[in-house]
Amino acid sequence: MPIVVKAKKDDSTDAVIRRFKKKVLAEDVLGEVRKREFHVTAAMKRKEKNNEIKRKKYIERMQKLSQSRKK
DSSP, X not given: OOOOOOOOTTOOHHHHHHHHHHHHHHTTHHHHXXXXXXXXXXXXHHHHHHHHHHHHHHHHHXXXXXXXXXX
8 A cells, every 4th residue: 555645734845754754664664575575485484483483492591591690
């Protein structure tokens, strides 16, 4: 869906651009463009999901380790 920002009566161009940027960020347009830039196969999705799980486990392990060392 297109993003439309209409200039109000006394708006400067900077204000209109600022509002446009806020709308783009709110609707996550750039994230969607990055996702659609390349075709992602099912195997690539699985691999990324597994890597994310490994990353989270590693972070949890390191946090527990640092907490145990502080005591």
